[in-house]
Amino acid sequence: MKKKKKNVVTDEKKVNIVMGTKQPIVYYKHSYHVYCPICNHDFIGSDYLKTVFKDNQKALWLANMVTHHRHSHITWWNKCWGWHGGYYREASHFGNYDDEKKKVNEQAKRVIARKCADYLVLHGINEDVFSMLQNTEEKTLEVVKKVFKTHEMPAA
Ligand SMILES: [Zn+2]
Numbered sequence: 001m002k003k004k005k006k007n008v009v010t011d012e013k014k015v016n017i018v019m020g021t022k023q024p025i026v027y028y029k030h031s032y033h034v035y036c037p038i039c040n041h042d043f044i045g046s047d048y049l050k051t052v053f054k055d056n057q058k059a060l061w062l063a064n065m066v067t068h069h070r071h072s073h074i075t076w077w078n079k080c081w082g083w084h085g086g087y088y089r090e091a092s093h094f095g096n097y098d099d100e101k102k103k104v105n106e107q108a109k110r111v112i113a114r115k116c117a118d119y120l121v122l123h124g125i126n127e128d129v130f131s132m133l134q135n136t137e138e139k140t141l142e143v144v145k146k147v148f149k150t151h152e153m154p155a156a
Contacts, residue, residue, distance in 0.1 A: 024061035037119040069108040
């Protein structure tokens with residue numbers, strides 16, 4: 001009988017290994033790709049954000065993630081500002097675009113902090129990086145600090 005209990009690589013572990021080796025940002029000739037650990041895919045980074053965060057790759061990753069989260073992970077946001085936007089905005093008592101965007105961005109930062117905890121710790125994307133983004137609230141920074149306290153550095 002074979003006993004191979006040791007070193008069993010579960011699917012979850014495999015995913016973590018792949019995630020850990022994925023760089024937050026990869027540059028190409030005319031564009032750059034940003035890695036999203038939530039959907040495990042790359043997406044094309046924003047040219048505008050690149051000019052804002054040209055000296056800080058971690059903040060650039062995070063800023064792209066916040067935008068990506070709003071556009072790809074929150075379907076109701078797209079409903080509100082898409083084709084039938086007026087109807088949805090009225091139905092959900094939407095306020096002004098900028099206020100709503102601020103609120104949604106803050107929620108996105110906290111979701112990213114929770115869902116990408118291991119990835120953030122591994123790449124050192126800590127509360128200092130979060131505080132570089134616009135309007136980051138104390139409440140959000142607390143979530144990030146907690147993530148860094150409760151998640152160990154994953155073994156490479
Ligand atoms: Zn994603």
